[in-house]
Amino acid sequence: MTDFDRAYRENAELVYRYVFSLTRNADLAEEVTQQTFYEAIRHPGNYRGEAALSTYLCGIAGNLMKKELSRRARENHVPIEEMTDLPGEGSAEDAAMGNLSRQELFRRIHALPEKTREVVYLRLSGELPFSEIGAILGESETWARVTFYRAKQKLLEGGGV
The missing domain is CATH 1.10.10.10 (Winged helix-like DNA-binding domain superfamily/Winged helix DNA-binding domain)
Incomplete structure (x- = not known):
């Protein structure tokens, strides 16, 4: 098993739950979770080990989620708060x-x-x-x-x- 496989297995659920808790949208949470790991692989040098890997990944996910919600809101002319469900x-x-x-x-x-x-x-x-x-x-x-x-x-x- 590679380091990436282990990191994904140990952190994917947490990242997904984090994004889902903020968006209440399962499809968006899955999309952002996948994009998070893609970004982590694409820029491996950005993780310096100063925080737990899960914290680093959730930081990436939070930034990606905010960008995606803003993009969708602009495209659809819908306020961000209406794009999530309670x-x-x-x-x-x-x-x-x-x-x-x-x-x-x-x-x-x-x-x-x-x-x-x-x-x-x-x-x-x-x-x-x-x-x-x-x-x-x-x-x-x-x-x-x-x-x-x-x-x-x-x-x-x-x-x-």
Whole structure:
């Protein structure tokens, strides 16, 4: 087995879950996951080993996802927030946020600062542990826990900012 095979086997699911948690679009998540590994192979010298490989790959995926959503929004003249779907009834958001409508919850999450919004999506939609969320975002597990707790409080209070 090559190093690339091992890296793909160990990280592809995490990268996919990361992108899917942000986009809620399975096709886009698969496309961005594949493109992420293509970019990593194309530019092997960019990974300097300063962070975990999973963190590096999620960084590539996040950048690719943002570019793709912007491109699609420009082509279709559709706001980016309308290009992603929230999960259906019985989702983690429903359980965590009680009686909020999906539309109201999305509005409140969208109003959060970007990094906080990513923590919320990764935790609720991606169901990632705080240790992985911290690693993906280049922060500590404690930071991820505190950020999620504070975001949840703001969402329940009715504010996002």
